[in-house]
Amino acid sequence: MLLHKKYLLKEMESITMDLQLMTSQRNELRDRLLFINEGNRPYHKPNPFYEKLKLEHKQIMWELKIFENENTEASKKLSELTEERVFYRFTQLQSEMEQDAVQDESQFQKEMLQQDPPAEPHPQQALNS
Structure with missing residues (x-):
């Protein structure tokens, strides 16, 4: 039994030393990681707000x-309608x-007819009638 107890103590001592070594290595690696990530923000739990x-x-x-898309479409439609309105107004x-011009020409011809009475028909035109 005593032998078994000594074995357990020795085993426990060995495990403790391994744990200390791993803790030391972990701390060293963590320090390296902090040095590499310097300036980067550490992870924080997301804020719901x-x-x-x-x-x-x-x-x-x-x-x-x-x-913005609707505004662009409306602007295009407005441009098209403006062009169409200008075309129809010009027409x-x-x-x-x-x-x-037709009325002026008609008026001019009426005035000309009123100023110059119709001449007597040409004799050849009278024969054709």
């Missing part, structure tokens, strides 16, 4: 993108100018 704000920000940015003005 911050996570909620991040989600809200993402949602708002998504909606903003949709509004209307051109038509009015042509109508005015």
